[in-house]
Amino acid sequence: MxxxxxxxxxxxxxxxxxxxxxxxxxxxxxxxxxxxxxxxxxxxxxxxxxxxxxxxxxxxxxxxxxxxxxxxxxxxxxxxxxxxxxxxxxxxxxxxxxRRPIDLIDDIPSLFDSNGKRIETAAEVTLSIEEVAIDSRQRALIRQQIDALPETAKNLLLLRDIEGYSTIEVSELLGISVSSVKTGLHRARQALKKKLEIQQR
Amino acid sequence: MNTDDSKNIMNGDSIPSINCKSFDAFIVDYIDDNLKDEEKKIFIRHLIECAPCKKYLEDYQNSIALSEAAFSNDEKNPKKEIPEQLVSAILAARQSAK
Missing domain, CATH: 1.10.1740.10 (RNA polymerase sigma factor, region 2, helix turn helix motif)
Structure with a gap:
């Protein structure tokens, strides 16, 4: 060169x-x-x-x-x-x-009772952002949890929360509707939150 | 009009109250600041009144921030090198495409 x-x-x-x-x-x-x-x-x-x-x-x-x-x-x-x-x-x-079928996250237990009231749990996310920022092992653990999500959920998290694409852009990139992006993203975030809660027990 | 709505109106309470499950359906748009003024008032009212949902939303937002933090070093790190053999392959493909 x-x-x-x-x-x-x-x-x-x-x-x-x-x-x-x-x-x-x-x-x-x-x-x-x-x-x-x-x-x-x-x-x-x-x-x-x-x-x-x-x-x-x-x-x-x-x-x-x-x-x-x-x-x-x-x-x-x-x-x-x-x-x-x-x-x-x-x-x-x-x-x-x-060529996997669109995978849904279906292992999240219901968060609400029959009256639509939130069921309280003792679980908590206690990882600290400051520690994660300086600790490469903690970063790797979180990334493993994201990797372990079903493919669509993982892609939604990467596109929206990590790479900052808008809901409309993500809907174009994945070829799914805006409302599917929103509901899928919500479930993906819930699933990750749950994994991060379990993580620190 | 259901009974809850009429009760609110009779109380002079202009902001309708919702249950936790309906609140949950607003979360994505709330974080994107996509709620209409009226929806936002309804959302905030529930947030003030319901400690479990307040806690849930905090953890939810914390979890998003953690996933961002998990990737934060990709941008900061010294630039990852592209393998020489890949550079050659890309440039060769361009040559043959011309």
Whole structure:
């Protein structure tokens, strides 16, 4: 790789980088692969679990990005544009690999009595956010609990609570209705909350 | 109009009361700040009156914050490298697609 040319690209304002990409400049393409590829792998791995599947998804994502760069309007940053493409590529892979029926969380015991009154429990979430922020083992434990959720529930949590997509965006990405996103998200959060409660006993 | 509604009106109480299960159905929209003013008043009224739901909502929000915290280092960490063989594969695929 010609390093001197890449240093030039690092210094470019994003709109000029995008112009170069639209003009098919090979060095600019290589730059965005190296600059964002690791980040894209991290995102893909959240959804797919395995490194090999994540690499496939990242490769698909870049192929789509190269094909679609001329349609990129610049309404978001290049990074969030690529983020969405790799999320999409990962979700596509999940669909082709697993073909599991839409899984529902059905092991949450009813939270209400027959009058619709909340049933009180002694369980509590006592993990502290400050500790989780500095303790990688606690972070890994929470991530394992999220991974252990049914696939749709896990994806809803990742998309809405971790990656910050809106309900409407998630409904587009998953191809389900807005009300399904909301009810599914609520159940997914309830299920995770319950797992985190059990966790610290 | 059911009896609860008429009781509220007769008491001059303008905010309808709901049960815990109905409250629960509002939680996602409440957190997204998507409730209409009237719905929000109903939600808050229940929140003030019902200690178990108040506790539940606190834990629920805490659990969301914990899941965010569990991923917080992905952004902060030194940038993850992309394997060289993957870079080559991506660039080669682009070459052959042209």
């Amino acid at each position: 010609d390093l001197s040319r890449n240093i030039d690209i690092i210094d470019l304002p994003e709109d000029q980088l995008i112009e170069k990409l639209k003009n098919g400049d090979p060095a600019s393409f290589e730059f965005i692969v190296r600059e964002y590829g690791g980040y894209m792998l991290t995102i893909a791995k959240r959804y797919l679990g395995s490194e090999a599947d994540a690499q496939d998804a990242v490769q698909d994502a870049y192929a789509q990005a190269f094909r679609g760069i001329n349609n990129f309007q610049g309404r978001s940053s290049l990074k969030s544009w690529l983020h969405r493409i790799v999320v999409n590529a990962s979700l596509m892979k999940l669909r082709t690999y697993k």
